[in-house]
Amino acid sequence: GNSVTQMEGPVTLSEEAFLTINCTYTATGYPSLFWYVQYPGEGLQLLLKATKADDKGSNKGFEATYRKETTSFHLEKGSVQVSDSAVYFCALSTSYGKLTFGQGTILTVHP
């Protein structure tokens, strides 16, 4: 079956630090890959997506590249802000939209 593994957390950074959150997946076929973000007390917001190998998704300074050879979709941001503090979920989807999520990574950014 499909599965997603995220790096162990939580992650604590100072403002303007570089962020990497690792994500690897196992899937049959050719899934689409997503990063969702969950702010305290809220639902999930789509952050970025990639639909095929070597695609790069980007949004709000965050980037992730679909690496089929390493089955990875690592999230990066060059300079984090306090407002980026949230829980980040890596997810995959087959052609019918059902999402399989990783366990989530808590990010805390200090001023």
Next chain:
Amino acid sequence: DAGVTQSPTHLIKTRGQQVTLRCSPISGHKSVSWYQQVLGQGPQFIFQYYEKEERGRGNFPDRFSARQFPNYSSELNVNALLLGDSALYLCASSHSWGQGVAKNIQYFGAGTRLSVL
């Protein structure tokens, strides 16, 4: 445009009771999915509906059921509640089902937090 709306926001029930959660999708979206998010974990897929028909079901017991109405809104029912059913229940809508990635992207509501005592 309004996003996905869920009601109620919070709910407290006791073991053995039944609960109904409601979801209204984004206008124009015809597919609704339900997920359970236990504290500290990622969401787990429960159901997906499209055009009022069940299109997918996750690994949940028969105590969980759902339906979709002609206006594409949806209800999730859970019978004989257990302490382990305490979670955030998320509803997501997408434009369609099985018609390419762009139309299957899921947009989430804020969720209903269910506490079972």
